[in-house]
Amino acid sequence: MPLTELIAKEDDRIGRLAEQVDRGVEGAAGNLKQAEDRQSQWLRRRKLRRQELERQRALTLQSVERITSVIILPHPERNEPGIANLRPDPETEAIAMRVVMDYERQKGRHVQDVHEQNLGYDITSLDTHSGELLIEVKGIAGSTGTVCLTPNEKRVAEDRADCYWLYVVTNCKSDSPLLREPIFQPARMPGHEVKKVDHYYLTLSDISPASTDPRRYPAGRMDNDR
Numbered sequence: 001m002p003l004t005e006l007i008a009k010e011d012d013r014i015g016r017l018a019e020q021v022d023r024g025v026e027g028a029a030g031n032l033k034q035a036e037d038r039q040s041q042w043l044r045r046r047k048l049r050r051q052e053l054e055r056q057r058a059l060t061l062q063s064v065e066r067i068t069s070v071i072i073l074p075h076p077e078r079n080e081p082g083i084a085n086l087r088p089d090p091e092t093e094a095i096a097m098r099v100v101m102d103y104e105r106q107k108g109r110h111v112q113d114v115h116e117q118n119l120g121y122d123i124t125s126l127d128t129h130s131g132e133l134l135i136e137v138k139g140i141a142g143s144t145g146t147v148c149l150t151p152n153e154k155r156v157a158e159d160r161a162d163c164y165w166l167y168v169v170t171n172c173k174s175d176s177p178l179l180r181e182p183i184f185q186p187a188r189m190p191g192h193e194v195k196k197v198d199h200y201y202l203t204l205s206d207i208s209p210a211s212t213d214p215r216r217y218p219a220g221r222m223d224n225d226r
Contacts, residue, residue: 003046006128010039041131045163089141096139096169097122099177103167104135120156121164135165136186141173149191157187 014035020028097115104111104125115122115137123135136157138147147168149157157164166186171178183189 003042003049003132006126007039007042007046010035010042014039038129038131045132089139092139092141092172093137095172095177096137096167099169099179100135100137100167103179104133109133118152120150120152132163133165134160134163135167135182138166138168139172139177140168140170143170143178145170149186154187154191157185161185161187 014032017028017032017035021032097113100123101111101113104123107125107127110126112124112126113122114124120136121134122137125133125135127133134156136149136153140147147166149166157166164185164187166183168180168183169177170180
């Protein structure tokens with residue numbers, strides 16, 4: 001259900017509760033305060049969403065200038081345990097998404113798959129009482145392992161900490177995938193930053209005498225390099 005529709009329904013509820021307050025109905029004042037708080041929350045979410053859309057509209061494609069060319073090769077350690085889990089597994093990801101979306105629908109929420117939009121989360125789940133949830137889904141083939149947040153996912157988890165959740169599904173390659181306890185505000189958890197600097201080296205035996213011929217370099221180059 002769109003936020004605008006939720007806000008409109010809350011308007012109607014606030015109007016009815018205000019009448020009850022005027023008539024002195026017991027408990028109406030407390031219910032009115034809760035309705036006003038929910039509406040304020042959804043108004044803030046709508047404002048943030050509109051600001052985000054405006055920023056996206058401001059992005060325009062200018063003239064393209066090629067700066068360099070890059071050759072991408074398979075990672076030399078791609079089969080090592082610390083690297084292998086970084087490779088996408090479409091089957092595992094699809095199973096995890098299905099499990100999470102089924103779970104959210106069973107909770108009576110309106111679920112939307114947005115994983116192809118690169119928003120920093122995979123699913124939006126709208127609850128008429130608690131508002132919108134942003135859910136990042138991670139799947140693990142076995143019963144244990146690690147999950148990785150991309151820089152974009154971590155940034156959004158920090159920026160939208162009030163409604164960002166991490167759902168991890170294990171045993172995706174078995175007959176009984178298991179949704180672990182959902183994690184609220186995963187950015188607050190102690191993550192481990194992964195950095196790797198690629199470098200290249202030459203051994204002296206690789207350098208042929210011809211490559212050090214002074215005539216192959218501009219005047220003074222070899223002197224400055226000594």
